[in-house]
Amino acid sequence: ESLCFPAIDADGNALWPERWPVESFERAQRNAHVWAALYQGQPRARGDQVFDGCHTYAVLPRIFQAAYGVDLSYSAKTRSDWSVALRLLRATHADGEPIWYVARVVRKQERAPVFRRRCNALHESEPGAPWRWYAYGPEIGVADLFDAEDGVPIEAIAAKGDKLMRASPVAEAWNAGRVLLPQSAPWLEDFLAEVAGFTGVGDAHDDQVDALAAAFDLLAEAHDDAMPEDPGPPQRGALGALSL
Numbered sequence: 001e002s003l004c005f006p007a008i009d010a011d012g013n014a015l016w017p018e019r020w021p022v023e024s025f026e027r028a029q030r031n032a033h034v035w036a037a038l039y040q041g042q043p044r045a046r047g048d049q050v051f052d053g054c055h056t057y058a059v060l061p062r063i064f065q066a067a068y069g070v071d072l073s074y075s076a077k078t079r080s081d082w083s084v085a086l087r088l089l090r091a092t093h094a095d096g097e098p099i100w101y102v103a104r105v106v107r108k109q110e111r112a113p114v115f116r117r118r119c120n121a122l123h124e125s126e127p128g129a130p131w132r133w134y135a136y137g138p139e140i141g142v143a144d145l146f147d148a149e150d151g152v153p154i155e156a157i158a159a160k161g162d163k164l165m166r167a168s169p170v171a172e173a174w175n176a177g178r179v180l181l182p183q184s185a186p187w188l189e190d191f192l193a194e195v196a197g198f199t200g201v202g203d204a205h206d207d208q209v210d211a212l213a214a215a216f217d218l219l220a221e222a223h224d225d226a227m228p229e230d231p232g233p234p235q236r237g238a239l240g241a242l243s244l
Helices: 032-039 112-125 137-147 163-175 188-197 207-221
Strands: 054-057 065-071 083-092 098-108 131-135 154-158 179-182 235-237
Touching: 065 112, 065 207, 083 112, 083 207, 098 112, 098 163, 098 188, 098 207, 131 207, 163 179, 163 207, 179 188, 188 207
Parallel strands: 054 179, 065 131, 098 179, 131 154
Antiparallel strands: 054 235, 065 083, 083 098
8 A cells, every 4th residue: 555645736736835835846847757756756657758838939139158069970861860950049037047049950861071061150150159969989989070170169978878868957947938949940840849759768869859958058057147138938839839
């Protein structure tokens, strides 16, 4: 026999409101897996949806930090993974909390030297922005190709943990409404489809999520000393329901 006392019951009432009112759990609820397991006593199985809903922006902030996350493949065969370069911006909202803006996603199935030229163009347009790639084993050597002859300075880091673990920090910010997407963009439909279907367990494609996690971690580790203009409240939307 077992007893389960959820922090918040099915009717929305707190278990111990005098000590822990419903409002006190706002931050804990941002990570769906942690919330379900540690607070509700009902662990979510791996394979569940990780990213909930989405928020959008109409204009980018004027003051920001930028970073690029990448996920690189080896060939241009149809069955191969995609090569992805994702530009992410970080600004500070009027409430003092960071907001992340997915500004651009380049996603191609092509050989590394071809995709390298695309990344070179991005780097030349924004030479101060850092780049990161969570790579596996021999993949790290591909980063040397991109950095050769004053190329793209990709920081290749050996991937640790599984994909779900690496995506958890950005998923927490996403589910809290602090990762924003443009209201329309040529790449948006494919990006949303991948994010909406991401489980971290045997997904057919997760290259864009990996790139997003890499860029997010870069900016989360940085210090933002400038306060941009208040971008206004995020706009709530359903995954895949944006106007494309």
